[in-house]
Each structure stands twice: as structure tokens, then as C-alpha cells.
Amino acid sequence: MSVTIKDVAKMAGVSISTVSRVINNSKPVSNDIRVRVTEIIEATNYVPNPIARSLVLKKSNFIGVIVPDISNYKIGEILNGIEEIGKMYDYDILLCNSYGELKDEIKYINLLINKQVAGILFVSWNLKQEAVDIITKSNIPSVYVSKNAKDFDVFSVGIDHERAGYDVGNYLISKKNEDIIFMSPDHTSQTINSLIIDGVRRAFKESGRVFEENKLKYIKADTISAYEFIMDYIKSGQELPDAFFATNDDMAAGVINALCDNNIDVPKTVSVVGYDNTRIANIIRPTLTTVEQPLYDIGAISIRILIKKVEGFEMKEKNITLPHKIIERQSSI
């Protein structure tokens, strides 16, 4: 059915080795033969069978990408970068969705190793030693995207969440907010959220403030939960703080909605700051001050590094930190 190297060889009146040589430029071939073979390749639309090639080379041009949730906005942006740059360098993306479960992460790592992917790009909410170990042992080049990747001896790309938290802390302080309430979905260490809060703590410390632990509230990471938290807060009759800082935009949106539903002026009475700069930040009223991460670039750079590693370049820098940015909008003053 489709044309093979044999067909090309026959048509050109040469051996298949010669055809292989002109395809891969692996050994000198006399000029007239090279031209003839090339012509035939073009005429027949011949494309080498990548599977056969993989079999003998023991290496595919697949890059296995494991992500924790395809439909997540942030992951989607990162994947856009990965896919675009990957294709640019002629690598194909083998996509695995782990749903953030270590069990599935490991399952997919093994699957990718078995498929002899050229490289593994591992995106995780929370990197675990076990996953790193399996990948490392396989000797397959790998790059990690995870907020805690720097805790491991691996190549990684990301932003400095502690620093971002620090920046938000300083921003809030500079705006003369005395009483600030922090909303974060969890208190286990090593999550993005706790890194952000760590940064805030540092900002507080540096400006001689005390970070009161009871100002840190653990709320589920969605709009509804944040909304209800604020409703309860108001109902309880406690005094409002000068500002709320939620570690993701969804929560911040819930805060704004609850405040507005109680006719509390945002930002005049209370400022609200989010994190992630999702589409919602621009749509909600008042629009949301938040922290932007270069998601597309995280994807693009991580795969670029991975491909360099795959192709044998020595990389010096192991951890690439990309810049974040506070986007100031209407919700803070």
C-alpha cells in the first residue's frame, strides 16, 4: 500500500542502504545518486516509517506528557506551549491525564517508559519522590513542572510562588492594608498555596509585622466555598478586614460576589486579590487584581529544554524560574 524504502531503492536502482543514507545523511553518497533518490522520494511522497525506525533505534520521537488535569485552564495553557514547540521540533505528544493521583502518575510513567518515549515531561500539582525515582531510573530524559520540583534533583521550569506571595504581601502592605485575611485551600506543606503564604509571612516579617495565624483561613478552592465563607463571616458580625487575599481566582471571585451581595464596596471598603489571572479575573466586577504566571512559556520552555536533553545537549541550569507579575485591576486600591 504505502511506499517503502524498498520501493524507492528499486525505482532508483540502488540498494536500500543507499536510500537510508540519503535520508539520514549518515554517510557520503555520490551526488548523482543522491539527486536521483531524492527525486524519487519526492515523486512518490515517500516518508520513512517511524515505527520501523523506532524499533531499530530503540527510541521514538514521542515525548510523553503527563498532566494532572487536561481541562484545567492552567494546564491547557501549559499544554499549548508544549504542543506547539514540540511539533516545531518534530516531536509528537503522547498525552496522559493522571488526575493528580500518584497511582496513575506511576502507571503512566511506566507506560511511557515501555513505549520508549524519547523524553518525559512531567506536570504535577505535587511532585513525589517515588515518581521521580522511577523516571530517573529509566534514564529517559525528563523535565518537571511542579511548584515543588526544586526540592528534587531534577530539571524543572516554573515560577517562584514564595516570591509571588512575598510580592503580594508587600503590595498589600504598601497599599496600607492593616488587617488582611488570607484564604488558602490547604495547609499541607509543599503546596503552591502554602508557598504563597510563606512568601506573605516573609513580607510581613521584613516590614516588622506579625503574621497572625488566625488570619489564615483554610477554605475549599472553589467559588461557592469562598462565597459561603464570606457570607458566614459577615453574618457572624466580625469586623471586616481591609483586604482579602485568596490563593486562586475562583475563590477571589466568590469573595467579591459575597461582598457585593452584601453591598460592601470593593475596593473602597475591602480590597480583594486573587492568584492565577484566569479569564474570570477580567470578567468579574470589579475586575480582579491577581498574579499572572507565564503559563504558555512554562510549557514552551520546559519542552524546549527536554528536547535539548533528548538530543544530547548538556544543560547547565537545572531550575528555570520564570517571572510572575501582579496585575492590578479594580478590586484593590
Place this chain on the structure above:
Amino acid sequence: MSVTIKDVAKMAGVSISTVSRVINNSKPVSNDIRVRVTEIIEATNYVPNPIARSLVLKKSNFIGVIVPDISNYKIGEILNGIEEIGKMYDYDILLCNSYGELKDEIKYINLLINKQVAGILFVSWNLKQEAVDIITKSNIPSVYVSKNAKDFDVFSVGIDHERAGYDVGNYLISKKNEDIIFMSPDHTSQTINSLIIDGVRRAFKESGRVFEENKLKYIKADTISAYEFIMDYIKSGQELPDAFFATNDDMAAGVINALCDNNIDVPKTVSVVGYDNTRIANIIRPTLTTVEQPLYDIGAISIRILIKKVEGFEMKEKNITLPHKIIERQSSI
């Protein structure tokens, strides 16, 4: 390095064909041998090399998925369904992002054919004959997800946008909205948007109303453009309609924001209805009445059908239409 079928055969003291037979259950094998081989396979952690298998079978267990935009919310949800069900049946997803460009769609189709994927799942905003032709000619099983897939002789999964538009039309009419303005991003035929509007037209016709073409406004499909359209509309002093229907939630959000910024009560003065039921619909105030599509299911069912085709089942129904639903929220009354 890794253990092959040869190693297993040697260890079991049988031929490689026998090992192959127990792996694939392709031919009867005596029980004791089967047990012995199985034990060795487990002990050695042997996994057949999928590349070698693909080479001889001329067929991989990859399913090529071409999507128009990974980071798009709707695509992400569909991909979730595709990935999850695909993995469940042991197929791997080869992801290609076409950015909706026919040129790239074709490039990736050819790439997937060359990779000998087992099947192609083609997701497109707007299916073109040329793409269909190439896939069809390759004889690779395929399933399409595109609002205009039904215009071609292919297997497809989706919702009936015309019918959804019809339902929205009837919904709006039943709510006693006399004057309605429709906002849609384009007027080229065969887009989702025009299908929706076609449905509205039918609803109008059936209830004896005239669909006035000047009530249909072509606006760019983003929040800002819709916002500005409404601002201009109000500034121009024209009378407000009873309702706005935008063919996506982002636009509807812009409408709501503009209306609210002008102190126009939604829904008491004007109702607003969107389309897609994105996260924004629940976050914006007032929350948005909109049309929900079963995105995850579209992905899940389309790949399920594709896999059945790949595995040789005869499918009778070519076009699967999944149910949509109007989600009534605060923005309409």
C-alpha cells in the same frame, strides 16, 4: 537491557511463538506451559514491546486526536472524556493542536496516517471536505466532533445546535420577551453560531413571529467586544430590548457587565441568555442562564465509538446527538 520475548521463551524452555500465543491468547496452549510462561512473565515484569508489535501488525494502539485549541475550556472537557475512556481501553492519545487552521489539520492528519495510528478522532470548529477526504482515503477508522459533521458522510458525535437555538428561542418567547437582540460572532454559514440562530428562526416562525434580521448583531466573540457593543448601544439612545441572547457565555458576560455598569437591572429590565455553560456562568452576577452541552460525554462517546470501529465492530448509527439543556439562572426571568 529490558526483557524481551526471547528471554521469556528461553527461561520457560519454549519457543517464542508459544510465548506470543499466551500473551495474545491467539491459539490454544497447554495449561502447564501457559502457567509456566505466565509466571515468568510476571516474575520478569516482561511487557511486550508495542513498537515491534505495531511494526508487524501495521497498526498501533495510538489514537490520534486533533483538536483546534487545547486550552479552550470546551476542548479540555472533551479531551478529558477522550483520554479517560481511551486509556480505559488501552489506547494512547497522540495529541495534535491544529489551532483551527485547515493547513495544520491536514498536516496532522497526514502525520497521524504516517504514524499508523489505529484511529483518528477529529475535533474541529468547522469541518472541511478536504480534511474528511484525506482521512477517508486512508481507511483509518475515524470519528468526528464538529457541529457540521452531519453534513458529511462520517461518524460523528455532538449536540444539535439548531435544536438548542430552537429551544432558546422558545424559552425566550415563553417568557414573554417581545423584542430580542441576538449576538453572534459570525455570519458565515455552517458555524455553530449560525446553526443556533437558525434554530431561533424556526422557533420564531412556528410561533408566528417575524425574525427581524436587523436584530441579529455580529460581534466578536469575546467579553470586551460584547461589552463595548452594549455600551455603544446604550449611548446611541436606542430603546433596550427585552432580552439579549449571545451565542457564547463570554459575550453574555460582557453584556451583563455593560448593563450593570449602566444600572440597568438584569433580569428585571433586560434578560440575558448565554451559551456553553462555562464556569463564568456561575460566577458572574447575576448568574447566567445558558445552554449546557455534555462535553465530557461527547469526548467519551466519540472515542468509544472510534475504538469499536477500530476493533472491527459494525456501527449502525452514524451520527450520535447528545442532549443539551437550558440551565436557568438569575439573568433571565
Place this chain on the structure above:
DNA sequence: ATGAAAGCGCTAACAG
């Protein structure tokens, strides 16, 4: 510079 031949790991006749 070129060709013949071996072999990557596996499946599928074919023979027994």
C-alpha cells in the same frame, strides 16, 4: 561510495 546481510521484537502462517 555502495551493496549484502544481520537484526530490532514481535506475529502469523506453515509444518508437524
Place this chain on the structure above:
DNA sequence: CTGTTAGCGCTTTCAT
């Protein structure tokens, strides 16, 4: 039921 053998399409020694 089991083993032998011939490839799948390609790369890569090893000769020439």
C-alpha cells in the same frame, strides 16, 4: 498443541 521460519521497514556493520 508446539516449534520453525519468514517477514514488518528500517539502520548499520562489514565487505567490496
